[in-house]
Amino acid sequence: MNILNDSTPSNEACTGCTAADFASDQEVRWCPGCGDYSILAQTKKVLAKLGIPRSKIVFVSGIGCSSRFPYYLNTYGFHSIHGRAPTIATGLKLARPDLDVWIATGDGDALSIGGNHLLHTLRRNPNLKILLFNNRIYGLTKGQYSPTSPKGAITKSSPMGSLETPLRPMSFALGCGATFAARSLAVDTRHLEYVLERAAKHVGTALVEIYQNCVIFNDGAFNYATEKDLKADTIVYLEHGKPLIFGKNREKAIGLNNRLQPQVVNVGDTRPTDLLVHDEREPTPAVSFLLSNLTQPDFPEPVGVFRAVERDSFDALVHGQIAQARAQRGEADLQAMLNGSESWTVQ
């Protein structure tokens, strides 16, 4: 894959810092075979490359298997309440813009109970990295369907099949105005490492959706995207400035018909200018949104960075306004604030 060959090791690599330095002393309690182990491993690798001291990194989580993540990293961590990690992370970042703040969350935590907070966080764009472990199920509570479970999913709380149309995390994120939205797979370790590093370097809110297999309650949910003989046709790697080419012989691509709807085309019989070319930085998220709706079985599912645009981070804006107020009004004197504009003296 071109994108991986292009990624050069960060020249800000932490002096002497390795992935192992980021392991905490806690025994990891995810089920054997859980996709979360891989996410943890790639995260540690990326953290080691960033050159940021461990003590400056904070992982905030909600509730779920995803949210046990902070305990397994030797950074500061806050395991909070279901759905509310973005609220705590936002307050932390506003109070301490010097810290590197990450969120570990899941499809239930972020998109069900936490949907509102995720929406506003993406909209406001504080400088946070959000890792959304999407296993399309509620694992910790033992197997109920989630907002990303397919319609018809048979689960403990939907024995006759779920009646709900699932939400697409990437589509949601782009709709909320996300400045960075990306997707990867827990088992595709090099790709995941690449995407995590891109997210880490983004200034603003970076949402990374990670397809993650829950071996106990939803095993095989992503086999279509990870099995060797299937994946060439079922996923397509997004690369900025390149067409979306997939297939065993890289013979297929995505184009648009005259109704601006996506269609699979053969590279051989299509003019290069008719192939849809990915632009991470397009002025509006319209095309990325279109890509986020490409799903199996009709289309390969895109993975990689859907969107990466520059916009002032919320925390920078807040502190900028405070600096502006100080410049305009001078540093506040407490006694003057208490006295107010109209006071009088009793002798």
Add this chain to the structure above:
Amino acid sequence: MVKLPRVTIRFAGDSGDGMQLTGTQFSFTSALAGNDISTLPDYPSEIRAPAGTLAGVSGYQIQFSSSDIFTPGDEVDTLVAMNPAALRANLKSVRSGGMVIVNEDAFTPVDLKKAGYDDNPIEGESIPGYRLVKVPIDRLNAETLKSSGLTAKQIDRCKNFFTLGLLCWLYNRPLEPTLKYITAKFAQKSPLVAKANSDVLKAGYDYGENAELFPVQYFVEKAKLPPGRYRSMTGNEAVALGLVTAARLAGKNLFYGSYPITPATDILHTLAELKHAGVVTFQAEDEIAAIGSAIGASFGGAIAATGTSGPGIALKSEAIGLAVMTELPLVIVNVQRGGPSTGLPTKTEQADLLQAVFGRNGECPLPVIAATSPSDCFNAAVEACTIAVRYMTPVMLLSDGYIANSAEPWLIPDVRSMPKIAIAHPAARNDGGVFQPYRRNEDGARPWALPGTPGLEHRTGGLEKEDGAGTISYDPANHQKMIGLRAAKVAGIRPAGAAFYWTGREHGDVLIVGWGSTYGAIKAATLELQRQGAAVSACQVRYLNPFPQRLGELLARFKTVLVPELNLGQLALLLRAQYRIETVSLSKVCGQPFAFSEIIAAAKTHLPVSGTAQTKSSTA
């Protein structure tokens, strides 16, 4: 001129008629003139109910006095009614023989009908039992401004300043403060409006002088307030200033996460203006995000607070539990209002006490402090922050709609004399090379280790944790121990200010025990009863959890413990459970504060018939 010791005036009109502004200006002018003041704004929750209806009546009551006063007045001496609905809604509150000044131009058949009057109550020259003064305010206002260059609608909006001018003449108040206010508020944006308001203010004043409507002017002398520098302040302003002050005393910045809700929103507005003091205000997407952000800020080392009303506290409950479990400092302000559910957003009540003390899952102890007056909100806010950081705990600060919006003169403290709030963030590991985030000091408080500190990396959260090490633990004995430690920490909290305000002797026939904004009415009632020779004392409890150490002993020294509350008996329930004593509840849950006469009447039913002090002290 007739000298009066005190006067209670109520301004009433249609919402949008400017009664709040008129009342606020009159109050401020009176405070500047040296009177003690106490105010009670009373307005509906709709932004604009249909004009002229009873639902739309907005009122503002002020008592001003040459002596110390504690309430906005039980009975109204002078009612200013701008329309029939205002008269209909408020006449019954006017004392017998009191003055009723009406805007006679508003008493048209249409408006009379809207107010539910079949006949015109001001047809004659009097209303039986009251002194009626009819003033053609609309016409005089319009006449004064006929060449002002304003539209008819704009002219009509100035009439509240005419009314204010008239009342300033009647009670001998200077116009200068209001003229200054008008200039500050309007001169830049609309000089025509500024001039119009100033002209009509003076016209109202002159009308009082020339029209011979009133046989006399009145004046109320300056009150003998303790010397010092004063300002007028509402409870919400006081909370905001208290939080900022506490942050400064702690050498930190204030973070305030909030979501707009009546009647707490003004705290957010006040703090949003203080960016130059480094205050970060965050208007969150909802109540839960508001407290979540404050918890995150606290984890990061800020002095953090969140403010709301009853429904918001309900939403925040889970997060309060998280703050209790992670043992982080946090101040949660509840400006109580009528409940349950949406209730009466603009009416006062104090029915969230049990919610404050108990309203979370599990054994989740929370210290609770209740402010007793607008000024006391400042002290209570500073104390709440002090306790939060000393004991590493969230603290609930209870206020209510009445004191939040009511103004009184505040003796401004000298910040140089205020003690610093000492905070020590650990820089090094505390247990032989390992950091124990839940190792407690003698207060039972854990260290406030800040992210960014090398060597102290740890993870915290809502799961039960091992004592000392802070790692997740499901061990039965550990859970029992931690439950006990958290409970003991809160139970052992020493107040950072007055645990209660006491009036009278420490023994007697009746002890009137209250909390929160009933302070004024209880104190006024108690002083009056004492003047009548009754053995009555009062105790306004400020620390509701844990209770003041001496409270049990003091309660036992009285024959009757009377507990007036704006709820069905919540403090009474706590006192009975804690101290195993009998209490007598005086409940009022109608959206209005107590009249001190109601408390006097209740107390008298428990006094010996003669009402005189007992010579024998009660058994203790």
